[in-house]
Amino acid sequence: MTDITGMETITSASNQRVKQAAALRDADARRGTGLTIVDGRRELSRAAATGVEIVEIFVTAEAIADDASTLTEWLTRLVDRGTRAAVLSERAFDRVAFGGRNEGVVGVVRFGPWPLTEQVFAADRPVLIIEGVEKPGNLGAIIRTADAAGLGGVLVCDGRTDLANPAAIRASLGTVFSLPLACAAIDEVIDWCRRQDRHVVAATPEGRRLWHEADLRGAAAILLGSEAHGISPAWGIAAAGGRLAFDTARLPMHGVADSLNLSVTAAVLAYEAVRQREAH
Numbered sequence: 648m649t650d651i652t653g654m655e656t657i658t659s660a661s662n663q664r665v666k667q668a669a670a671l672r673d674a675d676a677r678r679g680t681g682l683t684i685v686d687g688r689r690e691l692s693r694a695a696a697t698g699v700e701i702v703e704i705f706v707t708a709e710a711i712a713d714d715a716s717t718l719t720e721w722l723t724r725l726v727d728r729g730t731r732a733a734v735l736s737e738r739a740f741d742r743v744a745f746g747g748r749n750e751g752v753v754g755v756v757r758f759g760p761w762p763l764t765e766q767v768f769a770a771d772r773p774v775l776i777i778e779g780v781e782k783p784g785n786l787g788a789i790i791r792t793a794d795a796a797g798l799g800g801v802l803v804c805d806g807r808t809d810l811a812n813p814a815a816i817r818a819s820l821g822t823v824f825s826l827p828l829a830c831a832a833i834d835e836v837i838d839w840c841r842r843q844d845r846h847v848v849a850a851t852p853e854g855r856r857l858w859h860e861a862d863l864r865g866a867a868a869i870l871l872g873s874e875a876h877g878i879s880p881a882w883g884i885a886a887a888g889g890r891l892a893f894d895t896a897r898l899p900m901h902g903v904a905d906s907l908n909l910s911v912t913a914a915v916l917a918y919e920a921v922r923q924r925e926a927h
Contacts, residue, residue, distance in 0.1 A: 654722075657705075658736040665735065668703065668743045668755050672813060681757055683811040685821075686745045688721070688752045693821030701725055703755040704732045707740050710751025718752075730754075745813065758824075759811045763802065763831040763839055770843065771865055772799035773920045775913055776836060779873035783808045787818025788910035789871075790826055794819075796917040800827030802868075804836045805879075837885045840868050846892040849878050850912050852905065854897030861896035863920035864927065871913055874906050 657665060670676040671684040682702060685691050695701055704725060711718055711734070726732050735743070743753050768774055775793050780786050786808055793801050808815060810830065816823050831839070840847055848861045849870040863869060872878035886893030898907060898915060907915075 655733045656736070657733050657739050660736075660739045660742045662739060664703070664733070665705075665739050665742055668705065668753070671755065672745075674809060674812070677809065677811050681759065682755055683758050683816065684743065684813050685754045685756050686752075686813060686817055687750050687821075688718070690816060690821035690824075691752065691754045691756070692721070694754075694756050694758070694824045695725065695728075697824045699824050700757040701728075701730045701754050702757060704730055705735045705740060705743055705753045706732070707737065707751040708734055709737075713751075745817065759809070761810060761829045763829040763835055766800070766827050766829045768827050768829075768843075769799040772797065773863055773865070773867040773869055773917075774799045774802060774845070775917065776802045776804060776840075776847070776868050776870045777909075777913075778804050778833065778870065778878055779807060779876055780871075780909060781807045781873060781875075782909075783812040783814035784818045785908070785910045786810070786812070787815040787820075787823065789913045790815070790819040790823050790828070792910065792914045792917050794822035794826045796914075796921050798826075798917055798920065800829070802836055802839075803828070803830045804833045807873075833879050833881050837881065837891055840892075841890055844892075846894065847882065847886075848916075849882060849893070849895045850898065850916060851877060851895045852897060852900070854895035856894065856896045858896045858898050858916060858919055859922075861894055862923075863916065864923045867920065869913075869916050869920065871909055871916075874909055 668684055671682055677683050722732055790801050810828055845866050845868040847868045847870050870878060885891040
C-alpha cells in the first residue's frame with residue numbers, strides 16, 4: 648500500500664490547488680469543471696463508498712494527530728485509488744473549509760450531472776419532486792429525509808440551486824451520493840411520471856385532501872413547490888389534458904403562518920408515505 652507519511656505539505660493560501668478548490672464554492676466553477684468541494688470525512692466516506700471519484704483530499708496536521716491511525720488508513724486507501732492528498736497549513740485550510748465547521752478534512756469530488764434518462768428509481772417506492780427550491784440547505788435536508796424514509800429518490804425540476812452545492816451536500820449528510828437523484832425541466836418530469844405510471848400528489852395550501860387522505864403508496868410522486876410561488880401551472884394543465892394522474896393534498900395551518908418550511912413539509916409527507924406503506 649502507498650505510504651502517505653510523506654504527503655506534500657502546502658502552507659500558502661495562494662497555492663494554485665488551494666485556490667482552485669476554494670473556487671468550487673461558486674456555482675460557475677462547479678458547472679465549468681464538473682467538480683465540487685465536500686466538507687467532512689463522513690460525507691467524503693459516503694461518496695467513496697458509492698464510487699464517486701474523489702480527486703483530491705486536503706487535511707490538517709491537527710486532524711491527523713487527533714486520529715492518526717484511522718485517518719491515515721482511510722487516506723491511504725483513497726490514495727491507492729488515485730486520490731491526490733496534501734496536508735494544509737491552518738491558513739491554507741481556512742481558505743478551502745466552510746466557515747466554523749472545520750473538521751480538518753475537505754475533498755474535491757467529481758459529481759454530476761444527473762439527467763433523468765440515466766437514473767433508475769425503484770418503481771414501487773414514492774419519489775419526491777421538488778420545484779423551484781431556492782435554499783441549498785433545504786434541498787440537502789429533503790434528500791436526507793428521503794433517504795431516511797426509504798423513498799425511491801428525489802427529482803429536482805427547474806431548481807434554483809444545484810445538487811452539487813457544498814451546502815446541499817453538507818445538509819444531506821452525504822446521502823446525496825447514495826440516493827437516486829435527477830435534474831430535469833418540468834415538462835420532462837411530467838412526461839416521465841406519465842411513462843412510469845406515477846400518480847402525482849402535490850402539496851398545496853388549497854389541496855382537496857388532507858395529507859393523510861392522499862394515496863402516497865407505491866408509485867406516488869410527491870410534488871413540492873417553492874414556499875414563495877408554489878407549483879407551476881404546468882402540472883394542472885397536464886392533468887386537465889389527460890397527461891397525468893394528479894391529486895392535491897394540504898397540511899392544515901392553525902396559526903398565523905400560511906406555509907411550512909419546504910423541508911418540513913417534505914418530511915411530513917415522506918413519513919406519511921412510510922405509515923401508509925407499513926399499514927398495508
